[in-house]
Amino acid sequence: MNERYSRQELFAPIGQVGQKKIREARIFVLGAGALGSAGAEMLVRAGVGRITIVDRDIIEWTNLHRQQLYTEQDVIDQLPKAIAAEKRLTAINGDVAIAGTVVDVTPQNVLDLMEGHDVVLDATDNIETRLLANDAALKLGIPFFMGACVGSYGLSFPIGVQDNQPCLHCLLETLPSQTLTCDTVGVISPIVVTTAARQVADVLKYITGTSFVPKLESADLWTGDRASIEVKSMKKAACPSCSENAVYPFLTSRESMKTAVLCGRETVQLSWPESRKFELLPFAESIRGTVSKLIHNPHLVACEYNGHRIVLFRDGRMLVHGTKDIVTAKKIAAGLLG
Incomplete structure (x- = not known):
């Protein structure tokens, strides 16, 4: 028994056999923010063999209250x-x-980045990157352990660990609002650790060959509300991402976000596919306390946010003024839209 993992090996469902399987596991962590840093630390301490961490962002002061790997010096x-x-x-x-990789995950590179992991x-x-990752993992046949949190609410769901279970695309219409973000309503660190712990527990069950029923788990640590739901019945027979005739739409340009730097202007245009619908009034209300100079009408929502002028149109286009950098524009969009 390796002394380092002795207490973990004493846990009967893992044991020495399970620990050997953990040691052989190759994990791909998509995102090194709150959930990613918490989950990656748990997995590294558990003794997995290899971890690849992919993230496009730098560390900021606003990260430190919940992203536990990082310091003021970072x-x-x-x-x-x-x-x-x-x-x-x-x-x-x-x-x-x-291995840490600084890159923006896109339909062009996601399969190469994920391939070779368990x-x-x-x-x-x-949500755009999450749906892209859902499609890529399904296409590669790699289980995808979904997790998300905002405010005091978090949810997790393991995808692809059993036959005939729904994927994220199947569940999209039943999940809570996708317009709330940590930038607009905040987040507290306890829900981050709780959600990451659920994800990692399911990962360890899967790696060690423990039989379990995948459930959509959710919790609000402020209200005390919790739910654990079997969602097998929510699988869509014609889902374009996980059915027998899957086409993995978010891996194609038709369903992925399009970007363009507008000629002669310090402006980036982001365009979402028709499947991503924006309700302008609810969106305007969700960001009211976060942005300044907010204007909304039946055609658009405009505001100032983090030093940039933002305009979101009803047809799914966003203009981010004050930058020519696509990664910066996508980060701003993620902060407002999720």
Whole structure:
């Protein structure tokens, strides 16, 4: 028995056999923010063999209250999250092969990034990337452990661990509002740790071969409300992402976000597919306390946010003024739209 993992091996459902399987596991962590840093740390301490951490962002002061791997010095040094996470996690467990990659996940690169892993841990901060990852994991046949939290509410669901279960695309219409974000309504760290713990517990069950029924788990730690739902009946027979005739729409340009830097202007245009519908009035109300100079009418919502002028049109286009950088524009959109 390895002394380092002795208490984990004493846990009967894992044991020495399970620990060996954990040691052989290759984990892909999509996002190194709150959920990603918490989940990655748990998995590294558990002794997984290899972890790849992908994130496009740098560490900011607003991250530190809930993103537990990072320090004030990381903010001062303007370190990318993936690099700081790799450094910190390597210091925690040098036996784990850890690779941090600073990149924006897109339909063009997601399959190459995910391939060769046994599990995908979802820790992304927006629904577009989450749906893209759902399609990529399904196409590659890799289980996708979805997780999300905002305010004091979090939910998790393991996808692809059993036959004939729904995917994220199947459940999209039944999930809570996708317009609430940490930037608009905030988030508290206890729900981050709770949600990440549920994700990682399911990952460990899967890795060690423990039989379990995948459930949609949700909790609001402020109100005390909790739910655990079997959602097998919600699988859609004609789902374009997980049916027998799957076409993985979010891996195609038709269903992915389009970006363009407008000629002669410091403006980036982001365009969402028709399947992503925006209700302007609810959106305007959801960001009222977060933005300034808010204007909304039947055609658009305009505001100022983080030093940029933002205009969201009813047809699914957003203009982000004051930048030519697509990654910056996508980060701003994720902060407002989720």
